[in-house]
Amino acid sequence: MAFDSTEQKKIMGKFATGVTVASTKLGDETWGMTANGVTSLSLDPPLVLLAVQLDSHSHDKFKQAGCYALNILSDKQQELSDRFAYKGPKDFSDLETTVAETGAPIMADVLGWVDCRIVDILSGGDHDIFIGEIVAGSYSETGDPLLYYAGGYGKMAQ
Secondary structure, eight states: OOOOHHHHHHHHTTSOEEOEEEEEEETTEEEEEEEOOEEEEEETTEEEEEEEETTSHHHHHHHHHTEEEEEEOBTTOHHHHHHHHSSSOOOOTTSOEEOOSSOOOEETTOSEEEEEEEEEEEEETTEEEEEEEEEEEEEOSSOOBOEEETTEEEOOOO
């Protein structure tokens, strides 16, 4: 008998995560999605993973582009998380962005970012796991992370 997915959500909701916006560029189109299914995977080679739901629009965009940037959001960037959490087209037109190696959009004022070339895609149930090799990255010395916990946003206690 399969484990109840509602219970899984409740249990795993007790695991606080940081919040990122994963972004990519495919031709002239930019795309992004809010993601907390991200993990640093390996230091040698430098790899991170991004879990993307199979039936999402984002899945095909990331797969076709062959790259992504992970933008690690600060606690002052909840609006960005909300903006990219919803289905449909993702508007970058009013955002300050730069690019590094792959051309994936890197957002201004994030706590950190990595620019990745997709080197493998693994099946993970109703998601695919995009393994990205880090080709560039940077971080800020200041700021606090935007956290997600029990179905809502949280902040670090200081």
